[in-house]
Amino acid sequence: CYCPSPNISLDEATLAFKGIYPYKVYNPKKPVRWGLKEYCVNDAVNGYNLRNFPYTGKNTITIPEGSKKLKTEELCLQLLQPFEQSGITVYTDNYYSSPNLFLDLQRKGIGACGTVRKNRTNMPPQLKATNLNKGDPPVFYKSDTLLVSSWQDKQRVNIISTVGNCDTVQKQVD
Numbered sequence: 001c002y003c004p005s006p007n008i009s010l011d012e013a014t015l016a017f018k019g020i021y022p023y024k025v026y027n028p029k030k031p032v033r034w035g036l037k038e039y040c041v042n043d044a045v046n047g048y049n050l051r052n053f054p055y056t057g058k059n060t061i062t063i064p065e066g067s068k069k070l071k072t073e074e075l076c077l078q079l080l081q082p083f084e085q086s087g088i089t090v091y092t093d094n095y096y097s098s099p100n101l102f103l104d105l106q107r108k109g110i111g112a113c114g115t116v117r118k119n120r121t122n123m124p125p126q127l128k129a130t131n132l133n134k135g136d137p138p139v140f141y142k143s144d145t146l147l148v149s150s151w152q153d154k155q156r157v158n159i160i161s162t163v164g165n166c167d168t169v170q171k172q173v174d
Contacts, residue, residue: 002048002050004043004048004050004088005043005044005045005046006087006088006089007043007044007045007088007089007091008041008042008043008044008050008083008088008089008090008091009041009042009044009090009091009092010039010040010041010042010076010079010080010090010091010092010096011039011040011042011092011093012037012038012039012040012055012095013037013038013040013052014027014030014032014035014036014037014038015032015035015036015037015038016032016034016035017034017035017036018034018035021036022057023036023037023054023055023056023057024036025037025055036054036055037054037055038052038053038054038055039052039053039055039075039079040052040053041079041080041083041090044091051079051082053075053078053079060075061074061075061078069100070098070100070101070121072095072096072098072101073096073098073100073101073104075096076090076092076096076101076105077101077104077105077108080105080108080110083110084108084109084110085108085109086109086110087109087110087111088110088111089110089111089112089113089163090105090110090111090112090113091112091113091114092112092113092114092115093114093115094114094115094116094117094120094158096114097112097114097115097116097117097120097160098116098120098121098122099116099120099121099122099123099124099146099148099160100121100122102146102160102161102162103145103146103162105162106145106162111162111163112160112161112162112163113159113160113161113162113163114159114160114161115157115158115159115160116148116158116159116160117158118150118156118158123148123158124141124143124148126139126141127139127141127148127150127158130150132150132151132152132156133152134152134153134154135152136151136152137151138150138151139151145162146160146161146162147160147161147162147164148160148161
């Protein structure tokens with residue numbers, strides 16, 4: 001009966017666990033170093049868990065024969081399947097984001113926004129080739145449905161979005 005807000009997030013979480021389990025993960029950079037990994041869809045307003053998918057090794061997600069999708073794209077599509085045609089917006093980090101995934105989600109009635117790696121498959125070549133220095137103005141790429149922006153902070157930051165109107169862009173450089 002719970003109705004999520006129009007904004008949801010997709011990320012992974014580690015549930016603290018030190019027992020014996022074949023798919024236990026260890027990540028020394030996280031607050032919970034040992035545990036069970038799961039992929040989560042959460043309400044962005046209050047963190048309520050809407051859907052989760054446990055990690056069961058490298059074969060957690062199987063890609064159909066002949067498909068050119070990345071495993072992360074297939075994982076996202078499976079997790080977000082109940083939200084199709086609902087008009088929600090999903091926010092992701094660069095582990096999941098890709099132009100192909102965002103376009104697939106848009107066709108299914110889901111808006112998407114998130115950071116993206118500049119070497120991700122099908123990223124605009126204009127952004128891959130551009131070298132930026134701190135303080136340079138941001139670089140934008142716009143197609144009919146996709147907006148990609150890149151700027152240099154301490155590291156390079158790339159944002160990809162299918163949300164909102166791609167015809168209007170406001171930028172402010174500090």
